[in-house]
Amino acid sequence: MNLLNRLLSFGRVRRARRALADDPTPRNYLMLAQQYALAGRTGDAQRTCVEGLAAFPENIQLSRYHQRTRRAEREQRLSELHRELAQAPRARLWRELCEILIESDELARAEEELTRWLARDQDPEARYLLARVLLARFYADRGREQGRAALAALDTAIEHLPGDLRPLRAKLDFLTKLGAWKDARDCAARCLAAEPGTLELEGRFRTLSARAEDSPPFERALYEVERSGKLVGEDALRDARTSAGSVQALLRELSTQPDVQAVLYVRGSTALVQGPKGATAERTARSVQSILAGSRSTARRLGLGQVFQIQLEGSFGTLSIAPGEQDAGAILCSGPLGRSREEALLSMAGLNAATGGGGERP
Amino acid sequence: MIALLEPLARLPGVEFVLLISHDGVPIAHVHRSSEAPHEESLAALAAAWLNDIGQAVAPLGWHAPGRACLRAARGTLVLRRSESASLVVCLGRETSPEDVRLSMDGTLARIERARHGRAHAERTPAPPAPIPYRQGSAPVEEDLSPASRPGHPPGN
Numbered sequence: 001m002n003l004l005n006r007l008l009s010f011g012r013v014r015r016a017r018r019a020l021a022d023d024p025t026p027r028n029y030l031m032l033a034q035q036y037a038l039a040g041r042t043g044d045a046q047r048t049c050v051e052g053l054a055a056f057p058e059n060i061q062l063s064r065y066h067q068r069t070r071r072a073e074r075e076q077r078l079s080e081l082h083r084e085l086a087q088a089p090r091a092r093l094w095r096e097l098c099e100i101l102i103e104s105d106e107l108a109r110a111e112e113e114l115t116r117w118l119a120r121d122q123d124p125e126a127r128y129l130l131a132r133v134l135l136a137r138f139y140a141d142r143g144r145e146q147g148r149a150a151l152a153a154l155d156t157a158i159e160h161l162p163g164d165l166r167p168l169r170a171k172l173d174f175l176t177k178l179g180a181w182k183d184a185r186d187c188a189a190r191c192l193a194a195e196p197g198t199l200e201l202e203g204r205f206r207t208l209s210a211r212a213e214d215s216p217p218f219e220r221a222l223y224e225v226e227r228s229g230k231l232v233g234e235d236a237l238r239d240a241r242t243s244a245g246s247v248q249a250l251l252r253e254l255s256t257q258p259d260v261q262a263v264l265y266v267r268g269s270t271a272l273v274q275g276p277k278g279a280t281a282e283r284t285a286r287s288v289q290s291i292l293a294g295s296r297s298t299a300r301r302l303g304l305g306q307v308f309q310i311q312l313e314g315s316f317g318t319l320s321i322a323p324g325e326q327d328a329g330a331i332l333c334s335g336p337l338g339r340s341r342e343e344a345l346l347s348m349a350g351l352n353a354a355t356g357g358g359g360e361r362p
Numbered sequence: 363m364i365a366l367l368e369p370l371a372r373l374p375g376v377e378f379v380l381l382i383s384h385d386g387v388p389i390a391h392v393h394r395s396s397e398a399p400h401e402e403s404l405a406a407l408a409a410a411w412l413n414d415i416g417q418a419v420a421p422l423g424w425h426a427p428g429r430a431c432l433r434a435a436r437g438t439l440v441l442r443r444s445e446s447a448s449l450v451v452c453l454g455r456e457t458s459p460e461d462v463r464l465s466m467d468g469t470l471a472r473i474e475r476a477r478h479g480r481a482h483a484e485r486t487p488a489p490p491a492p493i494p495y496r497q498g499s500a501p502v503e504e505d506l507s508p509a510s511r512p513g514h515p516p517g518n
Binding site: 071072075079280283284286287290291294295298299301302303304305306307308309310311312313314315316319 | 404407408410411414415417418419421422424425426427428429430431432433434435436437438439459
């Protein structure tokens with residue numbers, strides 16, 4: 001950022017701070033955070049978002065902006081780590097890089113880096129992180145193959161890190177989520193042997209012992225999870241998410257604007273569509289999903305990182321898609337998108353809203 | 363062709379400018395940074411992306427988009443499609459695709475004009491010689507006017 005821009009941004013930040021002091025609304029918090037981000041002060045932008053979210057916890061735009069600033073900071077750190085690793089590779093840098101990638105759900109990239117790390121110096125920490133990658137993949141896909149691979153990786157990590165409780169705890173959580181109570185109880189016993197007298201572990205051991213009598217074996221539990229697609233205790237979490245709010249109100253609000261032809265919210269293989277009906281709605285949703293998948297793949301191959309926005313313009317109008325980590329919002333309008341609609345679209349992505357009930361295209 | 367791309371490449375935030383054919387063959391490129399991306403792979407990936415989008419929107423009865431932007435964490439890819447080629451521009455993180463909209467449109471229009479001009483020049487036959495001259499050395503009878511002999515230009 002050059003000197004002129006820095007001077008201008010200083011004035012804009014000061015004005016935004018004054019506006020917030022006069023009238024502490026979510027919009028003013030957002031404006032100040034945006035000005036900080038434009039000035040390259042992502043840390044201050046994050047702190048402003050946190051402060052705003054403490055005052056207005058339900059505000060979607062603030063929470064979305066908070067996520068975006070965090071993501072931007074994470075991407076910046078990733079590129080720094082890549083640069084440092086190219087110059088002087090060492091375990092601490094690999095570990096931080098892989099942890100960031102696992103937390104941001106970029107499992108394929110994390111696995112690639114871990115394979116490289118393991119090929120270089122067989123660090124036991126890399127084995128534990130690889131087990132975490134495989135566990136995350138199982139939690140996402142719930143297939144038997146992934147489950148077996150995750151268990152094997154956890155056992156290897158336990159073997160290579162004998163005094164470390166982290167792989168043991170990860171295995172305990174994995175077996176508990178599967179409902180393989182007997183195996184989970186044995187694992188809890190090993191945890192207690194490594195860390196005797198821990199109250200939380202003792203409580204878990206007692207609960208698991210009570211359930212162990214009619215426990216399915218590991219393979220059977222894995223099969224049940226693959227068949228139903230549900231982990232133990234997941235229903236409660238799903239209910240909690242449903243009550244967190246629905247994206248449909250936002251879709252309806254956007255679709256009432258005159259030049260908006262369609263508004264979509266896509267998550268997994270489900271799409272909520274406002275505007276077109278029937279087969280057209282279905283085709284529009286399929287097209288959006290296809291564009292999304294192709295664009296993510298292109299960005300990955302070009303080394304551009306996570307996709308924030310895809311915009312297409314043509315004789316059909318403007319189609320803008322804002323992908324989140326697991327979901328995406330899309331809007332099709334006949335004219336230009338405009339600032340307010342763009343912000344609404346960006347706030348839609350990353351909501352991870354429940355898509356059940358009322359979707360046009362399940 | 364490079365001369366047409368250079369003004370666009372000089373804009374702040376523009377890292378790479380590439381003109382590609384619709385099947386992903388690079389025609390010309392200009393870059394500012396010393397560490398240039400591999401233009402062939404960029405051309406192939408950009409063309410493949412545009413073709414994928416075209417196929418994805420075809421069931422809706424839409425034509426392929428004229429402009430496509432992919433804004434990501436480490437930069438932005440902007441594609442502008444014309445009748446004969448596509449202009450690909452890679453932008454830095456701080457640059458918005460709107461900043462290069464006019465310049466890209468102008469560059470592509472100039473490229474199209476240059477192409478049309480060249481094609482037009484190839485189609486048009488060579489202009490006649492300024493001073494007509496007689497071909498061959500057939501004898502001309504003194505008392506016959508040259509215009510009465512077909513195949514021979516008048517004069518001389």
